[in-house]
Amino acid sequence: MKLFKKAENTQAYLKAGIMGFAGDGKTFTATEIAIGMVEHMRAKSLPGGDKPVMFLDTETGSDWVKPRFDAAGIPLFVAKTRAFVDLLTAIDEAEAEGAFLLIDSISHFWTGLCDEYAKRRGRKRGLEFSDWAWLKQEWRRFTDRYVNSNCHIILCGRAGYEYDFFEGEDGKKNLEKTGVKMKAEGETGYEPSILILMEKQMDITTSPPQVWRTATVLKDRSTKIDGKQFANPSFKDFLPHIEYLNLGGQHMGVDTTRDNAELFEEDGEPRWQKERRMKEIALDEIVELLNKHHGGTSNDAKKAKGDMLEFAFNTRSWERIKTFDFAAVSTARNALWQRLEGVEYQWVEPGNAEAYQEPQAAQDDAA
Structure with missing residues (x-):
């Protein structure tokens, strides 16, 4: 069997990631995209448009957005859990019975897996270097399913700062912030095809003070909206990326059946x-x-x-x-x-x- 074949667009499902700090609008924006995606599927008569949105909830966010799904006439199914094993099951169920899977927050599944492993292994002083190999291998089971599943999925994750050491003029090394990343396994942010940073903005010079949310597209593999910012974003802001997908076509992420036997x-x-x-x-x-x-x-x-x-x-x-x-x-x-x-x-x-x-x-x- 030949390894290479003629290229075609085999990205048929949305794989998005949204990260931000508390109150930055992660859940709200993910809901906007999920509702808009189902409505888009219905308008285009695409498979799955008549199915419910599945919400894997670790923060009770589903309770606050349920009225919006009701208003849109879209059934919302919820599972409230932080168990890593449920994360894998959720993808299987959403693939078979759902139109869209919203995971909020992916950070809890990673920290929960690490904390339970440390407890069961008796790591009272924290995880050891050798522990990370097993944890990362288990986490890869999820990322492989995420990339390859026949299901639209949004990962919501808490944001955290990246730090690095820099040497000052006095020769001392200072720890400084260098960026923002999703709080999960270190390579999780590489998996989504579109990665969005949500931030809360405030103008206290007005009366009353104004508050709004900004979405910055940190990564868009279609390049249609890469680097763009949207104030109080809606589904239509992300539509250029979604229209690039081969919606209704065959989806192929990465062939995980091949190995180095x-x-x-x-x-x-x-x-x-x-x-x-x-x-x-x-x-x-x-x-x-x-x-x-x-x-x-x-x-x-x-x-x-x-x-x-x-x-x-x-x-x-x-x-x-x-x-x-x-x-x-x-x-x-x-x-x-x-x-x-x-x-x-x-x-x-x-x-x-x-x-x-x-x-x-x-x-x-x-x-």
């Missing part, structure tokens, strides 16, 4: 590691074979060994020979076995000695 042995050992070990064994067997037929430290013995190496490897340098890969060393070992033993190279497991033939007996049988 060919690089590993059945016991899970990396193939390169096994080949390196087998090469070391083959080189050791060559040394012992040469000592068997040309043992000793005399000049004649040394010359005979060098001649055999040159015959098999086209070099007398042992240091160069050690740089050859296992395939080359294995071929040379077999050539030396034929030259000095008169038979193909063979190794018989202990306990199966009856299968082994002495070199002379093998030659007699061949004759």
